[in-house]
Amino acid sequence: MRSARPLYAAFIFFVALAANLPHLLSPAHATSSRNWPTPPVSLDKQRVQISDSATGTTADHRKFEALKQPFTSGPEVTKACLSCHTETGHQFMRNIHWTWDYVNPKTGQQLGKRYLINNFCTNSRGNEGMCAQCHAGYGWKDENFDFTNQNNIDCLVCHDSTGTYYKTPNSNGSAACSVMFEGLAPIDWKKVAQHVELPKRANCGTCHFQGGGGDNVKHGDLSTALTNPPRELDVHMSPEGENFACTACHITREHVWAGSRYDIDPRDTEGVGKPGQRRDVASCESCHGLEPHPSNSIAAIKLNDHVSSVACQTCHIPTFARGGVATMIDWDWRTAGKTRNGEGYHEHGYIQGNGEHRYVYKSIKGNFTYDENLVPLYAWFDGQMQYTTIDTRFDLNKQPIAINSFTGSRYDGRSRIWPFKRMHTWQPADIGYGTLVYNHLWGEDSDSYWGNYDMSKSIAHGMKAFNLPYSGQFGFIETYSYWPITHMVAPKEQALKCSACHQKDSRLAGVSGIYLPGRDGNHWLDVFAIVALVSAATGITGHSLLRKFGHQGEPHA
Amino acid sequence: MISRFVLIYTRFERFWHWMQMALIFMLMFTGFAIHGIHHWVSFSTAVTLHTICALLLILLWIFAIFWHFTTGTWKHYIPTRNGIIKVARFYFYGIFKGERHPYRKAYWRKHNPLQALAYLSLKLMLFPVIWVSGLLYLLYFVWRDHPQAADWLYGIAMIHTGAAYALLVFVVVHVYMLTTGHSFVEHLRPMFNGFDEIELSAEEEAYLLRDQPSHIRSV
Structure with missing residues (x-):
């Protein structure tokens, strides 16, 4: 089957060409302009951010007896959560939001926030009292934290839908620092516990938009501008677009998420799975397939050739740190x-x-x-x-x-x-x-x-x-x-x-290992062509001059 | 021998010639845009037009090859040494002396031996190089996933570009040659109306007058 693919592809190519001749005469941007801008999704779809297949709910948490308690702390709420969600604690403890620990299976390197040093605030190790605010747990301030106690899991930071839940450092720090966290309104634990939903962009953003010590400091492509982005900023996350929550792509199985920087698939060759099949990847191809551009123009067919060498992000994220957040x-x-x-x-x-x-x-x-x-x-x-x-x-x-x-x-x-x-x-x-x-x-x-x-x-x-x-x-x-x-x-x-990219001094000027028409060529071939043309022109000029002034006999017809 | 205007370039041959000219012109224009020599059209437009023109040219060539073989026209391109020295001597020497072009077009041989050889090399060498390299380029999607694909693409692109430069030189010389021998217009006219001055034997004239009267005109 695999060996037949090129022939099949060639067949499809020519059939597509024949079937689309009217379109083919216009370049991609003109052809598709009829569909642009992408029409917004229906209002109905906009109410709820789109998560993975768990979108929607089958329960009203306000009606659960377990949540009708006068909670005074996070672990109490977690205990109540786990009284119904019996397996979640064990499942959650496997994911890196909890462990901050990842051993790369290919390199054997000990990674994870717990151990790594970055070039922002440098290290969380030894500074957990501050940094572990973004640990999905309660109370990690030093090496004595109990990673086996599931009541220490923080369910609310991801599932709060009220926007009133917040976290403060797990230890006081120096007196100069701790003043920053004084005088905050107390959390209404019962209200928050009864208003849990699937995570929204703002939930994930609490930590992921603030990495490195501030809004968009670290990643450049993750900022508070994505909490409610206009369509131009992020076509998937925008309420004017698909209104995706983070988990629409970072799909979840048993509280383990797809898509981590520690293990990137730079080129998804599987594409869209069969209907109902679980997509355990956060790649573009898992939704858009391996031939992501419509085959309705030559330029679009050509664009599909690029998937072998160019990540989707390269063309579709023209600049980062957009949306007003540096x-x-x-x-x-x-x-x-x-x-x-x-x-x-x-x-x-x-x-x-x-x-x-x-x-x-x-x-x-x-x-x-x-x-x-x-x-x-x-x-x-x-x-x-x-x-x-x-x-x-x-x-x-x-x-x-x-x-x-x-x-x-x-x-x-x-x-x-x-x-x-x-x-x-x-x-x-x-x-x-x-x-x-x-x-x-x-x-x-x-x-x-x-x-x-x-x-x-x-x-x-x-x-x-x-x-x-x-x-x-x-x-x-x-x-x-x-x-x-x-x-x-x-x-x-x-x-x-x-x-x-397809010109001299382009964005890809420094990227080797490809032949990029418009940027590349062979200098000597071009020089040789100029020499050949100049020679031809000189020969012609000389020849015609000799004809004009050289002949002594009778002029011919 | 009698000089007559005879239809030696039939309607299809003229159509083939001018379509080929137009397509090659478009291919050169868009090809050089793709190569980054000029930016008069966007890259996307250049690729689109280049691909369409290439496919049309291939289609045209398929018809032209069929036509050459079914009509026997291919025989006009059989290389011959007969008279080639005289023609070469004319272009390199006699032309400066105002001599008359030594070649007389025959009904069964409409190109002079040097011209036939040039066209034959074009058809058998340069065009196939452009065809094959261009088709491989166009079929990149079939072999793009091979790890060495980028290196091969470079090689193919260089062959394709080199052949295009060679063709450009051919076009320049080809157009200049129209000014030699007869006047520019006299060279060009047969490619429009199909009639060129041919030396006919009495038998040939008699045949044409009787069986193909629309193919012969007096000088």
Whole structure:
């Protein structure tokens, strides 16, 4: 069957050509303009965000006796949830929202938020009192957290539909920090517990839009602008479009989600499953198939050829950090720790598209550079990230150090050209041993950086807490991190035009391993052609001049 | 021998010639747009038109090949050494002296030996190179998933581009040749009305006058 595919494809190609001759005379954009812009979905569909197959509900949680209690804490609510959802606790404890722990089966690398170091706030390890606000559990502030107690699961952060639920740090931190979380309105636990629904964009966004310490700081393609995005920002998530909740693509089986940065499928070759078949992938192809463009014009047929080399995101996300929320592109920890009258401070300095101010300096973090509407970096990507972990020794002379490096090429049959955000940071490191460090940022003690501003103490503390080798010499190194861009899919009429890549000095100027018509050619062939043409022209000129002035005999007819 | 205007380019042959000219012109224009030499049309439009023109040209060629073989016209292109030196000498020397073109078109041989050889090479060498490389290019979707596909595409594209440049040189020389021997217009006219001045034997004239009277006119 497989061997017959090319012939079949060729047959279909020519049949499609014959059947569509009237369309073929017009290029893609003209042909499809009749369908553009994509008509909005019906109002009926807009009421509820579209999740996976669990969309809709069969129960009214207000009627459950178990939830008619005067709850005073999160774990009490969780216990009530689990009294009906008997298997959910065990199921949930397997997913990385709970474990923060992932061992890459291919590289054997110990990954997960619990262990990794990034080039934003750097490490959660040892700072769980603050960072584990985004752990889907209650009370993780140090190594003593009980990962086996299912009552510690936080159901509400994902399932609250009232918008009144919030989380605060699990430990106080330094006095200078803890004041920020005082005076918040108490949570009405009973009300929240009785108003649980499937997660909405805002639920996931509580953490995922705020990664790196603020709105869109980390990813570049995940910001609060996606809570209620206009169609131009994200055609799938917009209420004017498909009104997808995150889980419409990040589908769930037993509280385990599809689509993780730790294990990316850069090229889905399975496409749409059979009806009713579970799609355990968050790829574009799982809905749009392997021939995603309609075969109603030559340009569209040609576009389908691109799926072998180009990720959908490359053309369909023309820029990231759209929608008025900027992303951070540069972080300089070297300037952290400046104080005024012995106190930390911050400076405004960037006004983003939606009018909000962003800090460009914070004593606790250093200097930031923000930008928005960014053209991504493009590169071949095989889905495999290689992380620089706390154990990795690197050569200090080879900076910038890639926090996560990746490989890929046209030849491995798996890679495609993907868009990335590249983050540049000057961050603390052990410059004696050439390793990254666990920095003790958050704590009530006098070593924590946030409050005391002494990095020699905070790093020494952070490394000692986990029995890690530390030379005692800290300094700052330049690092890059790479973030595959996959959200903020624009409507199709705003996808990149061919010429965005098919010309000299295009977006793909730096990508090798492909023949890109319009960009590529053979210099010597072009030179040879010019020489040949010039020779022909010279020969003709010479010949005609000789004819005009050279002949002595009678002129012919 | 008698000089007469005889219909030597039939309606299909003229249609074939001018359609081919128009399609090749379009293919060159759009092909060079794709290659990035000019940006007078968008890449998408260029690819669309290039593909359509290529498919039409292939269709035309299929008809033309059939026509060549069923009508026996292919015999006009059989290479011959007879007279080729004289013709070459004319273009390289005699033409400057104002000599008369040494070749006389015959009813059964409408191209001079050098011209026939040029057209034959075009048909047997350059066109097939463009055909085959272009079809492989067009059928990229069949073999695109092979890991080496990008390298092959580069090779195919370079052959295709090289052949296109060669064809461009041919076109330039071809048009210039119209100015040699007779006047430009006299060379061009037969490709419009089909009639060219031919030296006929008495038997040929008698045959034409009797059996194909519409194919012969007096000079």
